[in-house]
Amino acid sequence: MTSWIQANNLTSIRQNRTLFAQLDFSISAKDLIQIKGVNGAGKSTLMRYLAGVGQAVEGDLKISEAFALYDGQIDRAKVLYLGHLPAISTRLTVLENLRFLAQKSGLPYDDASLFAALKHVDLIKFLDQSALALSAGQKRRIGLARLYLEQRNIKLWLLDEPFTALDLQGVAKLELRIDEFTKQGGAVVLITHHQFEHPDLKTIMLGHQSQETMYVDDI
Numbered sequence: 001m002t003s004w005i006q007a008n009n010l011t012s013i014r015q016n017r018t019l020f021a022q023l024d025f026s027i028s029a030k031d032l033i034q035i036k037g038v039n040g041a042g043k044s045t046l047m048r049y050l051a052g053v054g055q056a057v058e059g060d061l062k063i064s065e066a067f068a069l070y071d072g073q074i075d076r077a078k079v080l081y082l083g084h085l086p087a088i089s090t091r092l093t094v095l096e097n098l099r100f101l102a103q104k105s106g107l108p109y110d111d112a113s114l115f116a117a118l119k120h121v122d123l124i125k126f127l128d129q130s131a132l133a134l135s136a137g138q139k140r141r142i143g144l145a146r147l148y149l150e151q152r153n154i155k156l157w158l159l160d161e162p163f164t165a166l167d168l169q170g171v172a173k174l175e176l177r178i179d180e181f182t183k184q185g186g187a188v189v190l191i192t193h194h195q196f197e198h199p200d201l202k203t204i205m206l207g208h209q210s211q212e213t214m215y216v217d218d219i
């Protein structure tokens, strides 16, 4: 199968410190990939690079035609990136926040689909409540509700710490949703310190002790 993204020789140097170097990996349909490494290893830096934000990575990305917009560039309309902070406005209600996030992420939505998504993350009772009064887990759930909207063109999810602050039931539901998306042909790259048990989970390991600690398996 042709890879959507083939990364070759990626290097990131920040403040004179090499986070990772000569990193190779690929991302294909149905892949479930976890970026692993200690705090500060460069996991978010790498994910932000794949998401097209942040400048701290150099190297070569080969993009397949299925994933390219033009000229070998990633078609950003095919990527949904959820950063490690919930990005919630406390001035808006739960529903208004999701509407805003859906719009920002380029996802199609109407009120019925927003309601359905909020039901999936158990926030339907809080629709019109100000986000100011929500718990950390509930704020996280607003952002995750995007995963239940119609994905239309989206092929790749980039999820930075999506399990943070979720209760056990929330974790189980998110694991199921990730599994479902990959089975439907999408790919997921995630960063998590949660022990995600999945038979198809691949790993991109970042280490900053020495270059020998950097490896990618199963690709």
Ligand SMILES: Nc1ncnc2c1ncn2[C@@H]1O[C@H](COP(=O)(O)OP(=O)(O)OP(=O)(O)O)[C@@H](O)[C@H]1O
Residues within 6 Å of the ligand: 014, 015, 019, 037, 038, 039, 040, 041, 042, 043, 044, 045, 046
């Ligand atoms: N905007 C920035 N400017 C300069 N250095 C930065 C910036 N953002 C992060 N760094 C540095 O880059 C390194 C890697 O950060 P990054 O957030 O990618 O690590 P991480 O592996 O995701 O860590 P964690 O597990 O703690 O979230 C850190 O040493 C951090 O201090």
